[in-house]
Amino acid sequence: MREVLTNPSAGYYMNRDVFGQKGDFITSPEISQMFGELIAIWLINEWTKCGRPKPLQIAELGPGRGTLMSDILRVFSKFKISDVSIGLVEVSPYLSQVQEKQFCITSNQETNERNVPKDALHYKESKSLYGSPVRWYNHVADLPRAFTLYLAHEFFDALPVHKLIKTEQGWREVLIDINRTDSTLRYVLSRDRTPACLYRLENEIRKEIEVSPQSLVTLQLMAARIHQDGGVGLVIDYGYEGDKTDTFRGFKNHQLHDPLVDPGTADLTADVDFAALKWAATHPRTGDDWKANLTFGTVDQKDFLTRMGIDVRLKQLLAAARTEELARDLKTAHQMLTDPAEMGSKFKFLALYPAVMKKILDRHPPPGFSLDV
Ligand SMILES: C[S@@+](CC[C@H](N)C(=O)[O-])C[C@H]1O[C@@H](n2cnc3c(N)ncnc32)[C@H](O)[C@@H]1O
Known part of the structure; x- marks a missing residue:
């Protein structure tokens, strides 16, 4: 890849x-x-x-x-x-x-x-x-x-990503090989464990994963x-x-x-x-000089954009749109970005902050990530 x-x-x-x-x-x-x-x-x-x-x-x-x-x-x-x-x-x-x-x-x-x-x-x-x-x-x-x-x-x-599959012998990696007969590419399974199989897999219940x-x-x-x-x-x-x-x-x-x-x-x-x-x-990692970040999310794109005011912004742009075609394009774009059947729920937002901001974030959580902002 x-x-x-x-x-x-x-x-x-x-x-x-x-x-x-x-x-x-x-x-x-x-x-x-x-x-x-x-x-x-x-x-x-x-x-x-x-x-x-x-x-x-x-x-x-x-x-x-x-x-x-x-x-x-x-x-x-x-x-x-x-x-x-x-x-x-x-x-x-x-x-x-x-x-x-x-x-x-x-x-x-x-x-x-x-x-x-x-x-x-x-x-x-x-x-x-x-x-x-x-x-x-x-x-x-x-x-x-x-x-x-x-x-x-x-x-x-x-x-x-590495693709790993759980076999009766343990985790194995999906690799890519050349077909000798026609020189096309094909997927093969590693004979033994590869370095990627050292990933944190102890509690993994899935039989196939990407890391x-x-x-x-x-x-x-x-x-x-x-x-x-x-x-x-x-x-x-x-x-x-x-x-x-x-x-x-x-x-x-x-x-x-x-x-x-x-x-x-x-x-x-x-x-x-x-x-x-x-x-x-x-x-x-052991020896690294940093503390865990605070994480927020994930939230769906539709929720983030709606809470951030995309409907209001659409109205403003529609009011300024000079042609019918422009107005139609704006509405289509809004739908593509927010409709759960399009990009609205497929796309996710994740936010990271330093741990030192905990008190501030307790009082003022990140906009877009919760309902009460
Ligand atoms: C799917 S595009 C996303 C582009 C843009 N963010 C957008 O949403 O329109 C991926 C971008 O990451 C860059 N990219 C891919 N692998 C990268 C790497 N290993 N290091 C730095 N940039 C990389 C690509 O050249 C491209 O600009």
Whole structure:
């Protein structure tokens, strides 16, 4: 999965735009500006709750076309918050260019790469339309240490999973092999235990599971930073809480696609196990210097967006819509984002806070996550 998605020369994400009607799938920020605007309001609210610490960094993991960040920066500027730096964790050089065009003043890939000091941890830098410094990183660990609002929308579903199956001999891993007769790819079961079979499986009652060590390590890193430097995390993705078994699949032209056919031409994805992410946010590894984060959620996208006021925002936009067609598009977008039969209940929201905020959060729980806000 890692090779197919992010191999530097042939990886699916590395050299093309895969989003939208002409691509393979569409994501919530691409559907409507309402999505990013409400997330921006949420971020400003939670930053304010923390006492508006400075310097402020917004870090987005896997920004895609940069649409979500573009909507967020526009809202921040409306609230006159421009003193903020942007850190983008993006493995794809092609998509980093698309993001730059979306919300930066300059979009000169070569110049922006050449200006980066040799020993820097980022690979490219630019300036947003509102004057904020924007830097691109390969890993979360490379982000500067500062109070940070972390955002990961449809990022964790792109990180590789291992598939494990319980056999009479114990846990075995599903591997991928080449059919000698026709050189096609096929699934095989490992003869013995593999390192992935060392995952926490003692109390596992399912017979088949998917585990994503890279997701857990990434989330632990984010949780450690939130504890040590201050910050808030918002993870949004399609997923479940510890109960699904087989969700690995491919997508091409908005249709399901066999992951073993023409690898590199289709998106590969697996539902995110939010129970595992919450475990990672609350379990520092031995010797790590951080305390369990407070976690909120998951809540369904429909509930989060409704509680954050998407219906009011729709009304405002409808009142300003100049054509019937625009009004119809807005209503369709609202339905796609919130209808449980579409994206409303498939997508989940999880929030992370440092333990030190417990008293404040008891009095003022995160908006969108409970009814009483
Ligand atoms: C499914 S797209 C989501 C894009 C965007 N957040 C959205 O919702 O429209 C996944 C994004 O994560 C990036 N990505 C995938 N694997 C990554 C990795 N290991 N490290 C950093 N970025 C990665 C992809 O290049 C892409 O920008």
